[in-house]
Amino acid sequence: MTTPGSEWWRTAVIYQVYPRSFADADGDGIGDLPGALARIDHLADLGVDAVWFSPFMPSPQKDAGYDVSDYRDIDPMFGTLADFDAFLIAAHERGIRVIVDLVPNHSSDQHPWFQEALAAGPGSAARGRYVFAKGKGRGGAQPPNNWPSFFGGPAWSRLPDGEWYLHLFDSSQPDFNWDNPEVREEFRDVLRFWLDRGVDGFRVDVAHGLVKDAALPDRVVDTSGQMGGLGNEAPYLAQPGVHDIYRDWRALLDTYDGDRTLCAEAWLPTLEQVALWVRPDEMHQAFNMNYLGTPWDAERLRHVIDESRTVFGAVGAPPTWVLSNHDVIRHPSRLALPEEEQAEGIGPASKVLPDPVVARRRGRAATALMLALPGSAYLFQGEELGLPEVVEIPDAARQDPRFIRTGGGEYGRDGCRVPLPWTAGGPAFGFNDTGASWLPQPEGWGAHARDAQAGDPASTLSLYRALLRLRRAHGLGSGDLEWDTDEGDVLAFRNGDVRVVANLGADPVPLPPGEVLVRSGGRAADPLGTDETAWIRV
Known part of the structure; x- marks a missing residue:
C-alpha cells in the first residue's frame, strides 16, 4: 500500500506518444504500436516515468482518433490488442507506466x-x-x-x-448524453476493460465538457474557435454535475492496486476552477493549461507558478506542468511568437513567424525551468529533439478538421503532429523503411534526428536526458520552491539543494556561486545569457 502523498503520479514525468506520428513499423506512413515498441528503449533512455498514448481505438479518423467507434479495441492501423499488451509488458519491465486516452464527451458517428x-x-x-x-x-x-x-x-x-x-467538435463526433444511466454504466465498463489489462491510468479528453445544461440555453458570449472555451463560461462546460462522474470513476479506480490515475484535460478560465477537478475524491491530475498559455514573461510566469502551487496545494494535489501537446503550437516556436499570434496555428501565410534561433533558445530554457518545478510534468513526443512547429505544410496535405471547417481560416494543429525524425538519413528520416508519411516531413528534419543528437553533449536530447536524470536524483518533483527574487526579468528560486536561475531579460546576469549541474545554453563559467536557464548545486 502506497503511503498517502507518495504516489508515483505526484512527481512523474509523463511522455505523450501521438501514435500515428511516433514510429511506423509496417511502412504505411502511419505510426503504430509495433513501431512504438521498437522505440521503447528511447523512452527508457530518456528517463520518463510513464507514457500517455493519444487515442488508438477503432475510429474513422475524422479527428485523428478522437472520434471513437469502439472503446474496447485497437484500430487496425495501429495494431491489435496483443500489440498493446506487448508494449504494456515491455514498458512495465522498464519501470515505465502506461496511460491511455479516453474520449467520453463524444463518440464517432460510426459508433x-x-x-x-x-x-x-x-x-x-x-x-x-x-x-x-x-x-x-x-x-x-x-x-x-x-x-x-x-x-x-x-x-x-x-x-x-x-x-x-x-457535436461540440466535428459533425462526425456526436456528444453523449451523460444524464443517461446507460452512458454512465457503459463507461464504467470501458474503464474496467482497460484497468483489467493493466493500464496505469487515463487521460480524460474534454473532462470539463461531459454534462450540459439540460435546458439548452443560448450562451451569452460566442467564442467559437477558442479551443476548449478557455477563458469563457458556457452552458456546456464545467457544469456541476460533471464532478459526480469523476467521483464515481475515482471510487472505481481505488478498487485496483497500483495507484491508477486520472488526468483531466480541462480548459477553464481560472486555476481555482481547474483545482475543483483534483479534489481528494475526484481526479488525480489536471493539465495546467494556464501555465502552458503563459508567454515568455518573468512576472507572468512567477505569478502562474505561485498561483498553481497555492490552488492545487489547497486541495492536496500536485501542480501538473505542461508546455506542449498535440493541440498547440510546439512550445519553442510558440514562445518566440507574439502572444496574439499563438492561438490558431501558424502556416506559410501567417503574419508573424518565429525566429528559429530565438525559438530554440527559449524552448530549451523553458523546459529547464519547468522540469525544476515541484509536481508532475508532461512532455510531448519530439520536444526532446527540439522540434519546432512545421510551418510549410501544403494546404492540400493538411488534415486537421479545424483547418477544413474554417475553410483554411485557422491553420490548426497539423504543424505539431508531423512524424518524428529518428535518423538523419534514410526513408522518412527513420520513421519507417518506406518513406511514406501521413503528413509531409520538412527537408531539414534530419538535423533534429535522434541519431544526430544522441552523441552530442550540446544537443537538446542530451539536455533533456540530463534534466530528467538530475530532477530524479535531487528529488525536485517532491521538493518545495523558495524564491530568491520576486521581481525583475530573472526567475530565481531554490528547490531542495538546487538553485534555479532563468534569465528572461536582455542582459546577461552573473550566476550565483556553486557547481553548475546543467544549463540550457552557454558554457558553465559564462554569465547567464538571455533566454537561458541554469541549475546550480547549493
Missing part, C-alpha cells in the same frame, strides 16, 4: 450506438444516449441554440427526420 439512434428515430431510447433536440423557428429549421463548435461553425447538425444532434 454502433449512434447508428442505432439514427435508425430508431425521434423519441427512441437509442437517441436518449446522445443529445438530440428539436430545432427553433418555422418547422424547427434553426438550431436549438447558438452553441458553436470548437472546430468552427455551429455545434448542431440536422437529420433528415428534422431532429438536431449536438
